[in-house]
Amino acid sequence: MAGNRQSRKKFENAKIHLDNLQGICWWCKSTADSLEHRHKKTDLNRFTRDGIQPEWVGNGKSEIIRGPNSKSEAVRFGRVLCQTCNNKRSQDFDKAYDKFSNALVESMDSWWHRDSVDLIHIYGTTWKQDSLNLARYYIKNFGCLMADLGISPPQTMRDFLNGSEAMDNVALLLVKSESHYLAHRYLLQTLGDNYSLFRTPSTVWTSSEDKRVIGYTSSSLIGYVGVQILWHPACNYPNFTTCSSSPPLHVLETTNKSRILIAKAAVRSKFAKFSSFFSS
Numbered sequence: 001m002a003g004n005r006q007s008r009k010k011f012e013n014a015k016i017h018l019d020n021l022q023g024i025c026w027w028c029k030s031t032a033d034s035l036e037h038r039h040k041k042t043d044l045n046r047f048t049r050d051g052i053q054p055e056w057v058g059n060g061k062s063e064i065i066r067g068p069n070s071k072s073e074a075v076r077f078g079r080v081l082c083q084t085c086n087n088k089r090s091q092d093f094d095k096a097y098d099k100f101s102n103a104l105v106e107s108m109d110s111w112w113h114r115d116s117v118d119l120i121h122i123y124g125t126t127w128k129q130d131s132l133n134l135a136r137y138y139i140k141n142f143g144c145l146m147a148d149l150g151i152s153p154p155q156t157m158r159d160f161l162n163g164s165e166a167m168d169n170v171a172l173l174l175v176k177s178e179s180h181y182l183a184h185r186y187l188l189q190t191l192g193d194n195y196s197l198f199r200t201p202s203t204v205w206t207s208s209e210d211k212r213v214i215g216y217t218s219s220s221l222i223g224y225v226g227v228q229i230l231w232h233p234a235c236n237y238p239n240f241t242t243c244s245s246s247p248p249l250h251v252l253e254t255t256n257k258s259r260i261l262i263a264k265a266a267v268r269s270k271f272a273k274f275s276s277f278f279s280s
């Protein structure tokens with residue numbers, strides 16, 4: 001969990017108030033006895049099906065992952081979820097996510113040129129329920145990420161997992177990241193394929209009085225497409241589940257500095273050394 005450790009250190013240095021949420025399931029509050037995957041096992045399986053051992057990279061470090069069942073902290077969250085919530089209660093969420101993930105990978109090269117995601121194409125007539133289950137998969141996953149960092153997920157996220165169809169001040173947006181798309185173009189040249197897994201850095205908003213976290217954002221991407229969570233007291237974005245059967249695919253724009261860094265990395269062929277990789 002080098003990524004989380006690094007983020008936690010960054011937040012501690014900024015004197016942001018964090019809680020120790022290890023050992024308690026953030027969803028149901030019972031004892032947390034599960035080590036939930038940071039990235040879904042089916043996503044990790046894509047890397048390992050040809051006998052390849054993926055490489056985790058982040059914070060200037062890297063680690064070879066010996067398989068999707070690895071207990072490495074680069075692969076698993078800490079103890080922030082119980083087995084019942086991780087398995088039984090979220091089976092339908094996981095199934096909806098697997099369909100979405102496969103659809104992203106199948107059309108990986110073309111998402112950049114699309115403005116929306118056709119949920120009926122992915123789920124058929126059950127798209128409404130399945131897109132809610134998809135959103136709940138992401139809320140479960142982002143909630144684990146936050147709890148692992150020491151950030152208490154707001155109650156509205158639990159309510160959403162328990163069946164509510166709306167959240168206060170929390171939105172999930174479908175996104176495509178420009179910087180990851182630029183990297184994707186280079187990865188295609190060197191790998192011929194790309195279903196790398198990424199998370200954008202965790203960013204928080206805090207109260208001025210006591211530095212408690214009152215907002216959070218991060219994104220989970222396959223290749224360059226995925227979902228962003230946005231929690232903020234003034235958040236008025238609609239959840240993608242409430243838009244239509246074709247919710248918008250928002251662009252996460254990059255900076256000129258990032259464009260130059262990506263081009264330089266490609267020139268130095270740094271991407272070529274990875275057979276496949278992911279970050280957490």
Ligand SMILES: [Zn+2]
Nearest residue numbers: 025028082085
């Ligand atoms: Zn639980």
